[in-house]
Amino acid sequence: AQKITQTQPGMFVQEKEAVTLDCTYDTSDQSYGLFWYKQPSSGEMIFLIYQGSYDEQNATEGRYSLNFQKARKSANLVISASQLGDSAMYFCAMREGQGQGAQKLVFGQGTRLTINP
Amino acid sequence: ETGVTQSPTHLIKTRGQQVTLRCSSQSGHNTVSWYQQALGQGPQFIFQYYREEENGRGNFPPRFSGLQFPNYSSELNVNALELDDSALYLCASSFDGEQYFGPGTRLTVT
Numbered sequence A: 001a002q003k004i005t006q007t008q009p010g011m012f013v014q015e016k017e018a019v020t021l022d023c024t025y026d027t028s029d030q031s032y033g034l035f036w037y038k039q040p041s042s043g044e045m046i047f048l049i050y051q052g053s054y055d056e057q058n059a060t061e062g063r064y065s066l067n068f069q070k071a072r073k074s075a076n077l078v079i080s081a082s083q084l085g086d087s088a089m090y091f092c093a094m095r096e097g098q099g100q101g102a103q104k105l106v107f108g109q110g111t112r113l114t115i116n117p
Numbered sequence B: 001e002t003g004v005t006q007s008p009t010h011l012i013k014t015r016g017q018q019v020t021l022r023c024s025s026q027s028g029h030n031t032v033s034w035y036q037q038a039l040g041q042g043p044q045f046i047f048q049y050y051r052e053e054e055n056g057r058g059n060f061p062p063r064f065s066g067l068q069f070p071n072y073s074s075e076l077n078v079n080a081l082e083l084d085d086s087a088l089y090l091c092a093s094s095f096d097g098e099q100y101f102g103p104g105t106r107l108t109v110t
Helices: none
Strands: A004-005 A010-014 A019-022 A024-026 A033-039 A044-051 A064-069 A074-079 A086-094 A104-107 A111-117 B006-008 B008-011 B021-025 B031-039 B046-049 B053-057 B064-068 B074-078 B087-094 B106-107
Touching: A004 A086, A010 A019, A010 B006, A019 A111, A024 A074, A033 A064, A033 A074, A044 A064, A044 A074, A044 B053, A064 B064, A104 B021, A104 B046, B006 B087, B008 B021, B021 B106, B031 B074, B046 B064, B074 B087
Parallel strands: A010 A111, B008 B106
Antiparallel strands: A004 A024, A019 A074, A033 A044, A033 A086, A064 A074, A086 A104, A086 A111, B006 B021, B021 B074, B031 B046, B031 B087, B046 B053, B064 B074, B087 B106
């Protein structure tokens, strides 16, 4: 079974600094997808970034980048120039299953990020 | 393009009662997944519906059931509610992999 591990329950960072949120995964599948979601206190899961297991380049989306190290089975999220609005829970997730429809996400326990002014 | 919507936003039920939660998928999405997120935890997969058929189920008892309608909207039904069912219930719709989440329904069982 697939598993996602986020070892940082909480992170505190000064505004405008970069921050790295750790994520390691365990799977025997060759094809898989890795996601990062942001969950503010309102509860909605906001998609941030996606990395496919066969993608050779690290994914980037604006201030978000994913440091994908396949051999180490890690998929760390890097947020550059952090902002106060980045304060939230962050979840790493892996897509399990193949083909249309037969897919579910397996989530880690999350990291609570707090940006200090 | 309308995003994923869920109703109700909040709900309080008594142990032993039944509850129905609703989800409208994003336009063009034919797959709906339901997740349960207990306080302080990551979401746990309940089940998924693809073209009106259940297409995968997590480790949840049969009292958790669902439906998907021809317009791809979906319902989650929970019978014989237990205190541990108190959680945020998230619905996500997708067409070809990437899942978009709704705002969730917060269920409290007393």
